[in-house]
Amino acid sequence: MPTNTILYYEEQQCSMQWKYFLRAFSAEFASKGDVKDLRAFMYQLGRTMAAGFDVSDGSSLQALEACMNQVWASMNWGWVELVEEADALVVAHHAAPLKVAFGADAMDWTPALLEGIYAQWFEALGMDKSLRLMQRDGAYEEGQLFVFDLKKQSEEPSYFTRR
């Protein structure tokens, strides 16, 4: 039952106004490139989108999380948790409307949009240049959770070479 409630809300979350356009975009676009290209385009879109928002309060992790969640709530794009771990800052994004908007088939590449947005925000806040934000493989909680790690990069240069 609670599972059905999640499915109901998930379906309703995506604005009817753009759902058909976004599905068509996703279908057309996916037919034109491989996952790596698709991710690169979404990542760039994310960077461009990010610049339109004011996420500049890096005084504390709580302040930054609150700042980001104000943006996400205003767009109904879910919410984020920032969690410090030993070797990484973990960015856990819940309830993004990506699956319903772009389709379950596109879950390999659409989260790169969030990757680009967070990367842009952290850079604008002046993060250490040796750090890099990367999505963990896969979607969690049936597409309701995406996880990104911000950490020092060594031998693992990208989402794709890890595979």
Next chain:
Amino acid sequence: MPTNTILYYEEQQCSMQWKYFLRAFSAEFASKGDVKDLRAFMYQLGRTMAAGFDVSDGSSLQALEACMNQVWASMNWGWVELVEEADALVVAHHAAPLKVAFGADAMDWTPALLEGIYAQWFEALGMDKSLRLMQRDGAYEEGQLFVFDLKKQSEEPSYFTRR
């Protein structure tokens, strides 16, 4: 985490356009009557609302449920399950926006709106006059589920005398 997701979606579900009006309505209204009067008014509102929708396919329980869910989905008012039990038809309504719209304090009386709507729909479908629809005490799943029984009434005439 899934709990937070439910809370997030629940909060976002209610249209910002009317949330403040409905909260004010709820506060003003609650100050003017006891729960019985409040329920009676909401029940009557429900009957009036119901008449504006076409819920007329009683050819099967599945058809009726689908018909009702078309209405609910178009308004983003959650969804209903109709379940036949030995002595009652159970109407389980999930994910109605009542709690966020009218406030958690008003959960005693706002579901009478749904009671009125379902009562009107079942009557219009020509249900046996000896049957009566009544809400089971309380809200389930933290206000995400309301349960109504459609059954022969004997000694228990209302939600209130049961208490």
Next chain:
Amino acid sequence: MPTNTILYYEEQQCSMQWKYFLRAFSAEFASKGDVKDLRAFMYQLGRTMAAGFDVSDGSSLQALEACMNQVWASMNWGWVELVEEADALVVAHHAAPLKVAFGADAMDWTPALLEGIYAQWFEALGMDKSLRLMQRDGAYEEGQLFVFDLKKQSEEPSYFTRR
């Protein structure tokens, strides 16, 4: 053609989620009182609603107008112009969703909601106690514009005695 565009937008403006509830509320409510009582209730609802918003920048007329419009835009309730005239401050509210929400028949009393909201805001800003906010008779631009005057009251105590 532009007229049709206005009608289209007007119809679409009101959230589907609450349109049927608000219409039922309006019908039920109108059957229970005269226009004076209905206005008094809506006025009180407006005062209660107003308290939930932060409209506190009275440093200039422009600042105040901007402050109010931030509230109105966040709810998609249209926008306001504040205009100083010789003997009054004119409050012109455009594109409120009242007509579609409550019905064209209710236009005599539903704008008292706005009257209550503005009255509360001006009082909280510390306006001169001898001033009073009152709606001008009638709706303008086919219900797309309501006008209120904030001015010294003499012989005309209310919307109703003026009639």
Next chain:
Amino acid sequence: MPTNTILYYEEQQCSMQWKYFLRAFSAEFASKGDVKDLRAFMYQLGRTMAAGFDVSDGSSLQALEACMNQVWASMNWGWVELVEEADALVVAHHAAPLKVAFGADAMDWTPALLEGIYAQWFEALGMDKSLRLMQRDGAYEEGQLFVFDLKKQSEEPSYFTRR
């Protein structure tokens, strides 16, 4: 004043959920191709979108217009008028959310989305193969009206060669 009302509604029409994404898409995309390529991609998106809707009642012009307007209203994409002229069927689409979604700079190419949708619908209805749907140069009513002609093509093969 009525002009401001149009501007207000126009701005509010586009879902906040996707406005930033669509703007970023428009900016990125425009930087990658000329108007002809952009139109071709939007046209193809339109064809793909169109296939997701049921617009099949061609029993009369009125029926077809009503059928199309049901789709447009469900998405809040404005409305269409179909007008028979001597040598063409004129398709006048009002109040599409293209300008606010994709930006005023993109008005040269974004309406090709509508061109693709209408072309697909007319083809699926079995229109004469010698007919072709083409957008008239420019946007009318400050981007609130786009006009398409469905007619026999002779020497004018496209929007672009006409220039």
